[in-house]
Amino acid sequence: MSTQKYEINSYEDEKNSRFSIRTVEKHIELALRTFKEQLGGFFTLLMGVLF
Incomplete structure (x- = not known):
């Protein structure tokens, strides 16, 4: 009984x-x-x- 309960719990934890x-x-x-979009905007x- 306890083994079956453990299997159910481990399956739920895995899920x-x-x-x-x-x-x-x-x-x-x-x-x-x-972050990439903000960094691109910053470089632009x-x-x-600068130029």
């Missing part, structure tokens, strides 16, 4: 950790994209000022 890893990946991807502004 939750997979979901959270996917969510974290999406947040990182979005943050990097936003910098080049406009």
Whole structure:
């Protein structure tokens, strides 16, 4: 009985950790994209000022 309960819990934990890893990946991807856009805007502004 306790073994079966452990298997169910480990499966739920695995499912939750997979979901959270996917969510974290999406947040990182979005943050990097936003950072690149801001950095690109900064360089465009910098080049406009310098040249």
